[in-house]
Amino acid sequence: MISVIFLIAISTALHAQIPEPVHILMKYYPQIVKYENNRVYCKNGESFIFDDGKKKSPQELLDNPDIEDMFTYTYQRGALSAPIERYFDPGRIRYEGLFKAIYGKTKNEVAKNLTTIVWCPKTARQMIRISTINDIHKRVMEISKELDEHPDWKKYVSNIGGTFNWRNIAGTNRISFHSFGITMDINTKHSHYWQWVCDCTDENKILTYRNAIPQGIVDIFEKHGFIWGGKWYHFDTMHFEFRPELVWK
Numbered sequence: 001m002i003s004v005i006f007l008i009a010i011s012t013a014l015h016a017q018i019p020e021p022v023h024i025l026m027k028y029y030p031q032i033v034k035y036e037n038n039r040v041y042c043k044n045g046e047s048f049i050f051d052d053g054k055k056k057s058p059q060e061l062l063d064n065p066d067i068e069d070m071f072t073y074t075y076q077r078g079a080l081s082a083p084i085e086r087y088f089d090p091g092r093i094r095y096e097g098l099f100k101a102i103y104g105k106t107k108n109e110v111a112k113n114l115t116t117i118v119w120c121p122k123t124a125r126q127m128i129r130i131s132t133i134n135d136i137h138k139r140v141m142e143i144s145k146e147l148d149e150h151p152d153w154k155k156y157v158s159n160i161g162g163t164f165n166w167r168n169i170a171g172t173n174r175i176s177f178h179s180f181g182i183t184m185d186i187n188t189k190h191s192h193y194w195q196w197v198c199d200c201t202d203e204n205k206i207l208t209y210r211n212a213i214p215q216g217i218v219d220i221f222e223k224h225g226f227i228w229g230g231k232w233y234h235f236d237t238m239h240f241e242f243r244p245e246l247v248w249k
């Protein structure tokens, strides 16, 4: 009996040592196996600093984040209730090393884990490539099934702008998360992207928000663990990305 209490005490103490963001990450990414002395350890043997202790400007948060910085802005599910504050980009701060350890470090490594699915067979019928890591393709098939029940959304879900594409984000040295096959752009024709609206790539510009994507589409993606780029100050309303650590918590 004493030993059981002792074990519970130890596991509670160990859990208390794990910062909440790491605890949330470990819940959704089995590739993360351990936290110790401010470092996050992955199954592939790599480890990354959790908190570098540096105070950063909004631009530095994007260009040089640590794992802790990814949780700077809280992602809220459901309809936007107020204009998005300047620089408020929940999910746009991404520590690339961690995601490379999860999804693959090169185009070929990522491609090995992709599968092709038929997206919205009734309304759009398009073949798309999605990662099978952590069953993301199954999530996308669920999303596809639900969207397919809404013929009125056909124009948004047809001509998918892109899923897997190994590249950098335009105007930056940061890797686009389309590189990991965990992200999809729905029809660009009915979407708004901050760089197109301001005709600039300067992330310090004052932006005018625009969106035409119905909230019902966003709700379905969020339910299945995807964040929406329409919730960013640097809005990208075609963009959905599998980030359960932000949307499910």
Ligand SMILES: [Zn+2]
Binding pocket: 178, 183, 184, 185, 236, 238, 239, 240
């Ligand atoms: Zn995108």
